[in-house]
Amino acid sequence: MNIAEMMADTTLPERLSAKFTDTFAYQTVKDRLPIILTKVINTLYTFRKQAAQKHGEEAVQDCKTIVSRLSKLKNEMQTDKPVLPLTPLTDIEEHDVVIWNGYLEEEVFRNKGEPASFFQSAWLYVECYMYRKIMEAIHLSTALQSFDPFGEQKRNALLQSLQAVTLLSNYLEEHAHDKPDNAQQAFDQFVQISLWGNKCDLSISAGVENSQKIDPIGPLQNLQSHILVNDMHKLFPILREARAKDPAKKVRLDIILDNAGFELFTDLCLAEFAIRAGIVDVVHMHYKAMPWFVSDVTYQDFMWTIDTLQNHRDNLLSSLGKSWHRRLSSKQWDISGHKFWTTPHDYSEMKQVSPDLYEELSRSDLVLFKGDLNYRKLIGDRSWEHTIPYAEALCGFHPAPQCALRTSKADLIVGLPEGLSEELTSKDKDWMVTGEYAVVQYCGMRNL
Structure with a gap:
């Protein structure tokens, strides 16, 4: 700068x-x-x-x-x-x-x-x-240079969520043969499951156990009222339009990952459904290059998750793990960990600091940014008025159509209707930091 x-x-x-x-x-x-x-x-x-x-x-x-x-x-x-x-x-x-x-x-x-x-x-x-x-x-150590001080917590976060993992795996199988023409409802469901998976965040709980103990599907209808801004309905049409615009082109979805454990599993299920249903052809997933904010996904976390599923005694989980290994081998899933994700820069500075990453994201048809830290970096971690439009708060960061899936765990938020922030504050002064509320905020502007 x-x-x-x-x-x-x-x-x-x-x-x-x-x-x-x-x-x-x-x-x-x-x-x-x-x-x-x-x-x-x-x-x-x-x-x-x-x-x-x-x-x-x-x-x-x-x-x-x-x-x-x-x-x-x-x-x-x-x-x-x-x-x-x-x-x-x-x-x-x-x-x-x-x-x-x-x-x-x-x-x-x-x-x-x-x-x-x-x-x-x-x-x-x-x-x-x-x-x-x-x-x-x-x-700086001699023998422990690859040690992840948060590794055990992240692994336990998945292992303690296996009941929810199994339920979601079965739900994925139920929709395995949905076709693009009638897949929007199921796609939106998987997006919402991925959104609420973000509640499991070890950095917010300061490392206290934070796994998914309940059915991740049953509460979705009731949770919709907690999505304060909901642009979910805009996502499926963007991918469908990308397919229609150039049938020969591979439709690409990018997911900027947040937490390991159950949240990562919800992201993988979203990626799997999007490919199975023919909504997208390739999914690029972006992890952190080093252990980060306690529970953020690293390469080791990503591969451990798939290996653990592949070796699980449950046939469905094992089948999923094997399938996901094949997706990685065939490049239907592509994973990378650019070092920009672990710098202090917000995303409005990406084009200057890491133009290669900005250019890579510009090849996407839709980029999903998961979680609170990504949201903070998207809007610069600034004390915006809560009603400022989301697109304005991005301060020029528009590599591709993009959407933030975020449960609120920090006291900043944008894009709210007039009066909503005040109404929520009157009920609970800490509503912005509890993870009880969420936003799905979309911006379709590109390369401005």
């Missing part, structure tokens, strides 16, 4: 920050992030015996060193110390570090030259920085 762009940035609503003490951002930096760091520290401390068995005694020292680094980070956060620049660990990481340190310079500029500290900086930046520092501490 150049000086002119940074000056223009000041004409937009201010970014959410912990410097405002009556906000969810403040509660997050003050309480929730230190709790997450403490849980990672405890995980490393508990893991040390297992680490010694796997990697030898040097891994025990690794655990102690990582704990020391994370304890220092926790203290710096809680005492509002300045955020420190990152140092590249390898030549491969150098570009990533340039992006991070460049963002820190911008944050200092926005802070009128004052050091960017944890409580004074943009909340989105601080939260992303914490996860990046966790991975830096682990990557």
